[in-house]
Amino acid sequence: MQILKIVVTGAYAAGKSQFIRTISDIEPVSTDYAVTLEEERALKRETTVALDFGTIAITDRLSLYLFGTPGQERFDFMWEHLSTGALGYVVMVDSCRPAHFAETQQLMARFSEITDAPFVVAANKQDDQAALPPAYIRRRLGIPAETPVLPCIATDRESVKQVLLALLRLIAARVQD
Amino acid sequence: MALEGTLKDMSLSDLFQVFRMGPKTGVLFLACTDLRAIVYVAAGELIDAAVVCLPDRRVIAAHDEAVIQMLLWDDAAFVFRHNPAVLHRPVRIRHDAEHLVLESIRRRDDLRSMLPYHHVTLDTCLQLSPLSAGRECSVSLSVIQWRILSQVPHHSSIRAISQATGMPPDQVIHSVLELMAIGLVEIAPAPRLAQQPLRRHEMMVTETTDHAPHFAWAASVHPDERAGAHERRLPISRSLIDAVMRRVRGL
Numbered sequence: 001m002q003i004l005k006i007v008v009t010g011a012y013a014a015g016k017s018q019f020i021r022t023i024s025d026i027e028p029v030s031t032d033y034a035v036t037l038e039e040e041r042a043l044k045r046e047t048t049v050a051l052d053f054g055t056i057a058i059t060d061r062l063s064l065y066l067f068g069t070p071g072q073e074r075f076d077f078m079w080e081h082l083s084t085g086a087l088g089y090v091v092m093v094d095s096c097r098p099a100h101f102a103e104t105q106q107l108m109a110r111f112s113e114i115t116d117a118p119f120v121v122a123a124n125k126q127d128d129q130a131a132l133p134p135a136y137i138r139r140r141l142g143i144p145a146e147t148p149v150l151p152c153i154a155t156d157r158e159s160v161k162q163v164l165l166a167l168l169r170l171i172a173a174r175v176q177d
Numbered sequence: 178m179a180l181e182g183t184l185k186d187m188s189l190s191d192l193f194q195v196f197r198m199g200p201k202t203g204v205l206f207l208a209c210t211d212l213r214a215i216v217y218v219a220a221g222e223l224i225d226a227a228v229v230c231l232p233d234r235r236v237i238a239a240h241d242e243a244v245i246q247m248l249l250w251d252d253a254a255f256v257f258r259h260n261p262a263v264l265h266r267p268v269r270i271r272h273d274a275e276h277l278v279l280e281s282i283r284r285r286d287d288l289r290s291m292l293p294y295h296h297v298t299l300d301t302c303l304q305l306s307p308l309s310a311g312r313e314c315s316v317s318l319s320v321i322q323w324r325i326l327s328q329v330p331h332h333s334s335i336r337a338i339s340q341a342t343g344m345p346p347d348q349v350i351h352s353v354l355e356l357m358a359i360g361l362v363e364i365a366p367a368p369r370l371a372q373q374p375l376r377r378h379e380m381m382v383t384e385t386t387d388h389a390p391h392f393a394w395a396a397s398v399h400p401d402e403r404a405g406a407h408e409r410r411l412p413i414s415r416s417l418i419d420a421v422m423r424r425v426r427g428l
Contacts, residue, residue, distance in 0.1 A: 003383045056421075056425065064421055085381060085383065099183065101294070128179070133198050135198065136195050140294075142364065145366070171418055175415045
């Protein structure tokens with residue numbers, strides 16, 4: 001059995017678990033617990049404390065594993081473990097919560113220390129007509145032009161596919177036969 | 178479903194730029210101590226606004242002046258909701274957002290508090306904002322603002338612009354903040370950090386002979402700690418990635 005791995009990361013409540021749930025072949029394995037902090041509970045009731053896990057079967061002998069990192073910074077010790085051996089990663093951003101941009105910038109800086117794997121940014125919740133456009137998110141996060149910032153709806157399979165394909169294109173560009 | 182935050186997270190001038198980019202249609206609510214404000218946005222343009230004071234909801238500013246008053250707030254909670262019914266409201270604001278932003282800047286002492294999340298120094302590199310390309314607005318720039326704007330394509334850092342124009346650095350920074358507030362220039366993204374990552378990224382596929390769930394494998398530990406188990410790491414090939422892409426496309 002051959003295994004490839006992609007990591008899905010992002011700030012708290014950015015939509016990482018939903019992204020994996022939407023595309024995974026299996027019912028994702030999640031390690032969610034009730035949110036304890038009042039301000040975080042305002043955003044969602046349960047949170048990922050270790051990881052989310054989903055798979056996409058490529059062939060009988062090859063699988064793509066998707067790992068979602070815990071969003072809260074106090075679990076950042078998991079990020080390095082999860083990114084080990086990953087082909088690349090997706091950074092999820094909530095397009096309706098500019099309060100999370102600073103946390104996302106810190107997370108991206110931390111990942112760039114851990115790995116130089118290729119990554120894309122997924123501007124989630126673009127189905128909300130009030131959502132910030134990807135161009136503004138690129139500007140606020142200081143993302144260079146060569147890194148794709150893609151519109152994303154984590155509940156929509158086609159949208160999740162497009163994000164994954166954009167990442168796979170970056171990965172393919174680095175792989176030489 | 179709404180865009181929510183505080184002005185510390187996202188300034189009102191940035192919100193106005195985003196409304197124009199969309200273009201967005203809806204209602205923006207703001208709350209600052211005992212003041213409440215509302216701005217109606219139709220197809221990206223500000224069309225009406227008011228500021229009221231609690232508890233009796235006495236109107237203390239309306240139309241253009243209300244927007245300028247809001248722009249002078251350093252912090253407030255905001256919510257913007259899409260609402261197509263706003264398109265049918267009468268237009269009561271005479272000037273466009275950029276004009277009102279510049280007017281509020283003239284009344285401000287500290288411009289930095291208007292854009293709290295931008296750290297502008299002499300070494301900050303700038304670029305013309307692609308967000309403003311092609312749009313029309315009636316903003317009138319000062320001679321100093323024009324001088325600096327004209328230098329941005331040629332001298333990326335504020336220090337270089339100051340040297341090229343002979344203008345004092347503080348004055349250049351002030352004018353740059355003004356140009357950022359109306360969306361004409363922005364901070365250029367730094368190239369991807371050149372620092373050495375803990376590990377260079379290795380394109381590897383893991384082959385295992387273990388048919389148990391592999392969940393623990395990938396989540397886990399450093400590859401060196403796993404060596405010797407029922408697995409080996411192989412260089413990845415382009416054909417493998419192509420196979421993954423074909424499968425994802427077919428999902």
